[in-house]
Amino acid sequence: MKRCYYEVLGVEKTATESELKTAFRRLAAKLHPDRNPGDKEAEERFKEVKEAYEVLGDAGSRQRYDQFGHAGVNGQGGGGAGGFNDLGDIFGDIFGDIFGGARGRQARRGADLRYVIELDLEEAVFGVEKEIHFPTRVVCKRCKGSGSDDGKVETCDTCGGHGQVRMQRGIFSMQQACPHCGGSGRRVVNPCSTCDGDGYVEDEKRLSVKIPAGVDTGDRIRLAGEGEAAAGAQPGDLYVEVQVREHEIFQRQGRDLFCEVPIRFSQAALGCELVVPTLDGEAVVKVPPETQTHRLFRLRGKGVTPVRGGGAGDLLCRVVIETPVNLTQAQRDLLHQFESTFGEDASRHSPRESTWVDAAKAFWNRIRPG
Template identity: 65%
Template sequence: MSKRDYYEVLGVARDASEEDLKKAYRRCAMKHHPDRNPGDAAAEAAFKECKEAYEVLSDGAKRRAYDAHGHAAFEHGMGGGGPGGPDMGDIFGDIFGNIFGGGGARAARRGADVGYVMELDLEEAVAGIEKRIEIPTLVACDPCKGTGSADGRVETCGTCGGRGNVRMQRGIFAMQQACPACGGRGQTIRNPCTECHGAGRVEEEKVLSVKIPAGVDNGDRIRLTGEGEAGPPGTPPGDLYVEVRVREHDIFQRDGDDLHCEVPIRISQAALGDTVRVPTLKGEAEIRIPAETQTGKLFRLRGKGVKSVRSRSEGDLYCRVVVETPVNLTPEQRELLEKFEATFIGEEARKHSPKSATFLDGVKGFWDRMTS
């Protein structure tokens, strides 16, 4: 029987993103996983099919080959969705770990992952920075070197044979659960460590130095492999995920690789034109304000934005001018403005304030229609 199209297997479009592929694979795997469908040969075959499809499409090189040649790209020893694909454990870890009762050796293969939120100023996020953080976590017990045994002697559990789980049969239902004798560790200790009481781990404030790459943005996560919680005796530690939160800035707002800011200008500058200096993250720049500039006009400064961790070039800075109404006028200034305002009469007013004139015409027409 011919193989189904990998995109059809996962139910995604051919231009699906990496995240779309991962979500689709999770749905497919959840539906057909053998632990959810014990004894169902069709479900097992479907599970293998979606696993093979994901292994190919999640690998950039294999996906390009598949898009170009289909399944023929992996015939005659050219590779394919078999060994050597992406590590599926990362996906299964957060899907099946707590659903199918695999609480034994399978669920205890590593320590728990740890999350940490790091707040940064915009300047720090754009330029990159190295920061020290303190994390309350579980670390390997030093006196017993993480074994949990005071004398270093660890024995294989006689109940589960070191597997860490036992299978219980009740009628037609079979259940897998953590071994009650060893608590899922697969090992037993005769002489527990007095410091960790046989757990092999103790609570501690862990101090780390974290390098934040230049260009990170809100919601970006940095993975530090092996810096999470220490695992049970004989298992590796989990990972640390540092999530970036960028504080609001007094001047700039970030939108991807671009920055935005408001630049207040005086009425005289807007009417007559001027050159003003504006701040950037790397110093100052100049923008030329043409005569008769209105509030809201955007000025684009190329390359004055942000170079994110995902791009090769810097974004732009967009300056939006705001014509500011003067306050705290002196008597002389007020008199000058009154004389200026007195010149806006009749057609002169329409000539110098076309938007106001258009608005007033619209209002008059509206009232005429309402009263007719």
């Protein structure tokens, strides 16, 4: 007679979905055949736990089981119709990297590589083709990645040809791929004289990389199959990561560009036309009279078209009024004469100064009453 599924998982009938999953994970990790090779009792218990979770882990089948018992889900347990969809994901979470099993004997995919490429702002905005070179491991041509000079192999002494070794970590006993044969169960008799039995040699790889227009710092370009080689398996990928150098004029924020344009106070007071640089030429900014420092002028469409699409951004020019230096005596005399024209009614020519003075007086009155 089948045991109660709740009893099999060691939970109450009121157990939540999360509690059911936790109980299943704990028991499955304990009873999995990879941890108990040759133990028939553990194998049967594992199947029982799996069957119980397939039923109770699905809301519909659990409701039928609670109402009619095993008869209500007859044929569903053990992977029949209506089996729980998440079992594969759960097993992957629990055993993905702990138990090698058959996977330990499979050829491993080559490692992915990362390369940081530095670009000027113009190169990032308009796109560019660059040649890069970087050190990597390639399959040894002499032994074609086998690591053997003559093709002779023998059973690995460490794992006895199983490809797996048992590791004890505290109270846990786990199996993992043999570190000496990499899970193959075999070892080379006469190592290759070129790669010393490793199957790989260090080399330098050169590639031409097309950088698309509109990339920015942090963007990555994936070059499939250009990573580290792997004998008998797919090579890894190369990820080219963009780093844009600081520009002497422009700062980029997303699709917009910013720049500061210094002007004399006479230009700001009287108004003027400024010729400012853009990434594709020059543009004219009309500065109206009585312009204050840090005012922004927007040049639409003079920014960046992002690599992921969308319209071009804008160029925002911030004017900064510079105090003149290296004045001649004649210029000083003119400035003194100009300053004397303000008289006692100077505040009406400096609205921000008047506001600031009023705010300062109010502040002092608050902290020094009376």
